[in-house]
Amino acid sequence: MRGKEPLFLLLAVAVAIGCSFGSGVFNRYYLGIAIDVGINVILAVSLNLINGHTGQFSLGHAGFMAVGGFIAAKLTLLCGPACPEALRPLLFLGGLLLGGGVAALAGFTVGVPSLRLRGDYLAIVTLGFGEIIRVLFQTSEFFGAATGLTGIPKWTTFGWAWAFAAVTVYVVACLVNSTYGRGFIAVHDDEIAASAMGINPVRYKVTAFVIGAFFAGIAGGLYAHHKAVISPSGFDFLKSIEIVVMVILGGMGRTVGVILAAILLTILPELLRGVAEYRMIIYSLLIIVLMLTRPQGLFTFGKKGTVS
Amino acid sequence: MDWFLQQSINGLALGAIYALIALGYTMVYGVLRFINFAHSDVLMLGAFAAFYLTPAIAGMLGPQTIATALVVIILSAAICALIGVTIEFLAYRPLRKRPRLTVLITAIGVSLFIEFTGQHEKVFGAATKAFPKLLPSRDLTLGALHFSSNDIVVLVLTALLLVVLWFIVQRTKLGMAMRAVAFNEQAAALMGVNVNAIISFTFALGSALAAVAGIFYAMRAPGIEPLMGIQPGLRAFIAAVLGGIGNLPGAALGGILLGLLETFFGGMPGLSNYRDGIAFAILILILLFRPAGLLGKVQPEKV
Numbered sequence: 001m002r003g004k005e006p007l008f009l010l011l012a013v014a015v016a017i018g019c020s021f022g023s024g025v026f027n028r029y030y031l032g033i034a035i036d037v038g039i040n041v042i043l044a045v046s047l048n049l050i051n052g053h054t055g056q057f058s059l060g061h062a063g064f065m066a067v068g069g070f071i072a073a074k075l076t077l078l079c080g081p082a083c084p085e086a087l088r089p090l091l092f093l094g095g096l097l098l099g100g101g102v103a104a105l106a107g108f109t110v111g112v113p114s115l116r117l118r119g120d121y122l123a124i125v126t127l128g129f130g131e132i133i134r135v136l137f138q139t140s141e142f143f144g145a146a147t148g149l150t151g152i153p154k155w156t157t158f159g160w161a162w163a164f165a166a167v168t169v170y171v172v173a174c175l176v177n178s179t180y181g182r183g184f185i186a187v188h189d190d191e192i193a194a195s196a197m198g199i200n201p202v203r204y205k206v207t208a209f210v211i212g213a214f215f216a217g218i219a220g221g222l223y224a225h226h227k228a229v230i231s232p233s234g235f236d237f238l239k240s241i242e243i244v245v246m247v248i249l250g251g252m253g254r255t256v257g258v259i260l261a262a263i264l265l266t267i268l269p270e271l272l273r274g275v276a277e278y279r280m281i282i283y284s285l286l287i288i289v290l291m292l293t294r295p296q297g298l299f300t301f302g303k304k305g306t307v308s
Numbered sequence: 309m310d311w312f313l314q315q316s317i318n319g320l321a322l323g324a325i326y327a328l329i330a331l332g333y334t335m336v337y338g339v340l341r342f343i344n345f346a347h348s349d350v351l352m353l354g355a356f357a358a359f360y361l362t363p364a365i366a367g368m369l370g371p372q373t374i375a376t377a378l379v380v381i382i383l384s385a386a387i388c389a390l391i392g393v394t395i396e397f398l399a400y401r402p403l404r405k406r407p408r409l410t411v412l413i414t415a416i417g418v419s420l421f422i423e424f425t426g427q428h429e430k431v432f433g434a435a436t437k438a439f440p441k442l443l444p445s446r447d448l449t450l451g452a453l454h455f456s457s458n459d460i461v462v463l464v465l466t467a468l469l470l471v472v473l474w475f476i477v478q479r480t481k482l483g484m485a486m487r488a489v490a491f492n493e494q495a496a497a498l499m500g501v502n503v504n505a506i507i508s509f510t511f512a513l514g515s516a517l518a519a520v521a522g523i524f525y526a527m528r529a530p531g532i533e534p535l536m537g538i539q540p541g542l543r544a545f546i547a548a549v550l551g552g553i554g555n556l557p558g559a560a561l562g563g564i565l566l567g568l569l570e571t572f573f574g575g576m577p578g579l580s581n582y583r584d585g586i587a588f589a590i591l592i593l594i595l596l597f598r599p600a601g602l603l604g605k606v607q608p609e610k611v
Contacts, residue, residue: 057409113596123412124343124545125595128588135585237538241416248413280424287417292402295410 009170016162031158035226037266038161039219042168044246044262045255046215049172051244052253053181054208055188057123060110061216061243063130066235067106068099068217070143073152073224075099080153092155092225096164100217106133107213111206130240137232148231149224156226164222168215173255175211184208188253245287251297260299310452315571321459321528323567324466328521329544330551330559331473332514338490338554339510342408345415346395347518348541349422350388352534354519355439355526356432357384362440377442381523385516392515393508401504426534436531442523462524469520470560476513477556486510490554543570546591552604561602566590 026034047061072095083091110129114122137143144150175181186194187204195201224230242265250261272279290298329351336344361380369376399418403411427434446457477483488496489506497503525540526532547566551558566587574583594601 057412113592117595117599121549121595121599124549125592127542128546128591132585132588135582139582241420244413244416277428281421281428284417284420284424288399288414288421291410291414291417292399295406 009166012166012170013163016166017159019158019162021159032226033267033270034158035156035161035222037263038158038165039156039222039226040243040246040262040266041165041259042161042215042219042222043243044250044258045165045168045172046212046219047243048247048250048253048255048258049176049184050208050212051247052251052258053172053176053184053188054205055252056114056205056208058126058209058212059123059237059240059244060126060128060130060133061212062235062237062239063126063133064103064106064213064216065220065223065239066133066137066230066232067213067220068096068103069220069224069230069235070099070137070149071102071217072096072099072221073149073230074143076153076155076225077149077151088155092160096218096221099221100214103217103220104210104214107209107211107216108206110213111209114209115202115205127237127240130235130237134232134235137235144231146232148229148234150229152224152228152230154225154228156222161222161226164215164218168218169255169259171211171215176255185253245283248287249290249298251299254297254299257297257299261297311575314453314455315575316568317453317455317459318575319568319571320564321455321462321567322571323547323564324463325521325524325528325540325563326544326547326567327560327563328466328469328517328524329540330547330563331556332518333545333548334551334553334556334559335486335510335514337548338556339486339493339507340400340404340411342411343415343545344400344514345412346418346422347514348537348544349419349426350392350395350515350537351518351522351525351541352426352532352537353391353422354384354388354515354522355532355536356426356534357387357519358442358523358526359437359439359532362442366440372441372444374443380442381520384523385519388519388522389512389516392511392518396508396511401507423534423538432534434534436533439526439529439532442527445527458527462527465520466524469517473513473517473556482506482509543587546587549591549601550594552601555601555603558601558603565602 043061043065047058050056050058050061075095075098076091079091080088106129110126114125114129117125137148138146176184183194183199183204184207186197186199187201191201220235246261246265247258249265250256250258269276269279272282275282329347332347332350333344336342336347358380361383362376365376365379365383366372369379395418399414400411403414426432443458443461448455448457448460475483477486485496485501485506486509488499488501489503489510493503496506521540521544522537525536529536543566544563547562548559549562550566551560551562553559569590570583570586573586
């Protein structure tokens, strides 16, 4: 396997973009769900880097997603009309990367002060940061205050969403499997022992936060250009919980499991439309029952050790 | 000056409510070392218990009398105590020996479960309901100050409850056992303390206080709904951290301080939009500069 990963990445991106050209033949409803799945895979895999691999329980992922979404959407709204048709993909890519970059900056700002904290304290502080980000957007006229942004061009296609999902999975998997990345798992397993072995926990935690936030920002940008409308209230605590549940269900620190969980948890609500009023009740019961019976996650079999 | 006094009264009344909730967080943290996320929902359940009990009790003891109010508050507190004990027994007890993160996630699950079950139309429904008047409220004017008689009731009852709680924790055998479990669970068990019973009792006590706080909060709020507990719950948690989590006087102090700070900042022109963010900003500052809280002791890390 070693050394062949870039090939797999290229293949995945090519397949995603290739499928995108044929997307006209698919039902628009199914296509929309497929894009949702792609975005959620990005969110879950990036959160998994923070929560799962590095073991820093964060409840603010929706905040980073909001940063990326609002920045990217504002950019395309401002520059979109003046941009020639041919350059639009470039503008979109630029918007996504800018959104991701600003989200990464936000991740850095959250990561540095939170380093002193662990466990439930960290969870509460990241929750607080998520809420502060939401309040900031809610009071900012530039970003449309409480209504948010509307009329965002619908540029997110199947290809965009899945290509970025492939990139996210690739980056996270390669990072964690690299010599450097073993440090994340070391910090997760035992911080004190890790620092005794010469690993700087602070640096690893910040790196995890920054990379996780970056991809959450990208996912936010894709989400904004998929839904065409975003408002600050859409990025609240519940959105963060939704992503956390994907990571827990998949098994913290298991990339494959987390991807499966993200797919399952995106499709499941659509299947449960008939009993939509019970959806969140089932969701919360699922968390409790899972924690009581299978805290290692639904899709984890065998011994932890190989992370891919 | 008038503005200052006016905001102080509002802030104290709000802070007293935060203090009551914060005590529940801090007591549970003391014995089990985890944040009981479902605490804010117990508060909501307390308000709803009072909502359904009031018409029935008022029919027996007369509407808006002190007797009615007291019976409603005591019954709601008892119901919530029972709910708190049940939650601990079903969801947290089986996880006692598991990693703390597992328990934390379960607590979030319990909290969401109560919120969404409450929002279902066959339970409470998501719509805001008007909270019945427990006491005849009169608007009092003292010079340039305006306040409701309910604020005074809230302050006096909170002070009373704090004294009762102090007595239970410091002067009774149960309280001594609670402190022993918080100090060292294993050693307490070896000394013959029934740890499970004490943890149940802690949950009962904290949940009863949350129910009272929920009723007080509902008396000041425009109405009650299944998500009403989230905001005061988060604030109260911050108050508990502010005072030093696990520390009872700290929780009371933190609650009152937070209520005052929030009212003062929220009342300033230009800052009122950021009111929701202020509590979190305080939390982050406290954790950065004094992670153990105002009254908490810094604990060195042991390997």
